[in-house]
Amino acid sequence: DQQVKQNSPSLSVQEGRISILNCDYTNSMFDYFLWYKKYPAEGPTFLISISSIKDKNEDGRFTVFLNKSAKHLSLHIVPSQPGDSAVYFCAASEAGNNRKLIWGLGTSLAVNP
Amino acid sequence: EPEVTQTPSHQVTQMGQEVILRCVPISNHLYFYWYRQILGQKVEFLVSFYNNEISEKSEIFDDQFSVERPDGSNFTLKIRSTKLEDSAMYFCASSTESNQPQHFGDGTRLSIL
Numbered sequence: 001d002q003q004v005k006q007n008s009p010s011l012s013v014q015e016g017r018i019s020i021l022n023c024d025y026t027n028s029m030f031d032y033f034l035w036y037k038k039y040p041a042e043g044p045t046f047l048i049s050i051s052s053i054k055d056k057n058e059d060g061r062f063t064v065f066l067n068k069s070a071k072h073l074s075l076h077i078v079p080s081q082p083g084d085s086a087v088y089f090c091a092a093s094e095a096g097n098n099r100k101l102i103w104g105l106g107t108s109l110a111v112n113p
Numbered sequence: 114e115p116e117v118t119q120t121p122s123h124q125v126t127q128m129g130q131e132v133i134l135r136c137v138p139i140s141n142h143l144y145f146y147w148y149r150q151i152l153g154q155k156v157e158f159l160v161s162f163y164n165n166e167i168s169e170k171s172e173i174f175d176d177q178f179s180v181e182r183p184d185g186s187n188f189t190l191k192i193r194s195t196k197l198e199d200s201a202m203y204f205c206a207s208s209t210e211s212n213q214p215q216h217f218g219d220g221t222r223l224s225i226l
Contacts, residue, residue, distance in 0.1 A: 034214055043117070043204050043217035044156070089156065098169040099211040100146070103156040 003027045004092050006104035013111050019077040021107050023090030026071065030092040032099065035064060035075045038087045038106070047088075048075070080111045115139045119205050119218035126195055127226055134190045134221045136205030145188045146206040146215060147180065149173070156204070162188065163211075192223075200225045 005024045013019045023033075031052040036044035050057040050064045050073065057064050063076045077084055087108045091101040118137045126132045138145050147159040160170045160180055167180065177193045188207075192199055202222050206215040 032212060036217075041219070043119075043219045046214040046216060049214055091156075096211070098161045098163075099144075099208075100158040100161055100169060100171075101148070101156075101215060102158070105155050 003030075003102050004090055004104040006090055006107050008107050009105070010108040010110070013080045013109065015082055015111055015113050016079045019075075019080045019084065019109055019111065021075040021077075021088050021090075021109065023073045023075075023104055024071060025073075025092055027092070027094070027102070028071070029094045030102075031095050032093045033064070033066060033073050034091045034093075034101070035062075036089045036091060037084075038089060044089055077109075080109075082111050082113050085109055085111050117205055117207055117216055117218035119203075119221050121221060122219065123222045123224070125224045125226060128197055129194050132192050132195055132223065134192075134203050134205075134223070136188045136190070136218055137186055138188055138205065138207030139216060140186070142207035142209050142216075144208045144211050144215075145180075145182070146208075147190045148204045148206065148217075149201040150204070150220075151198075151201045159190070159203075195223075195225045197225050199223060 034049040035047045038044045048059050048062045066073045087106040089106045090104040093099040120135045145162040150156045160174045161168045179191045181189050202220045204220045206217045208215045
């Protein structure tokens with residue numbers, strides 16, 4: 001099941017620079033996308049989401065961009081901070097009463113001081 | 114900030130034994146979910162629950178699995194006769210509405226011997 005793909009297992013960025021995490025999807029029925037952050041021994045923490053009727057959503061240092069024609073979304077973190085070091089998961093769901101989340105494999109972000 | 118709580122944090126069980134994983138969702142949430150993550154693999158949807166009944170279940174959620182919301186606050190996942198391949202992190206999640214972000218507990222690590 002490869003409906004949601006995060007092709008970069010890891011990313012290393014200098015503190016203060018931009019982190020860009022990418023996610024691709026194949027299911028054209030997905031209409032809601034979320035990014036979660038996960039520290040070791042903790043559950044996923046919701047970061048930011050975007051509906052398919054938008055192409056951008058911003059919350060503080062975090063911005064998610066959605067390109068529906070390319071079936072691609074990205075998470076931008078500006079400026080990156082050492083505390084942002086974690087695994088970032090992209091997840092997607094289809095319209096309906098259930099909205100189960102389909103997950104990517106995650107990208108491990110390391111922000112170096 | 115309200116959070117989803119899961120107990121125990123780690124459960125070790127002999128193969129063939131029954132196990133119950135417990136979750137207390139956020140109090141005003143109406144939609145409840147169980148996911149699992151086998152080491153090195155993606156987070157996988159198991160089951161969703163709304164209005165005191167299962168709204169969707171995955172292929173993983175076979176007759177050995179059941180969920181219950183016995184008292185209006187707890188949400189439990191029972192595995193009747195555990196198998197080695199049930200070893201995983203099990204995450205409980207809840208949301209206010211189906212189209213709102215799901216919030217996760219810190220998980221239960223289930224180890225089957």
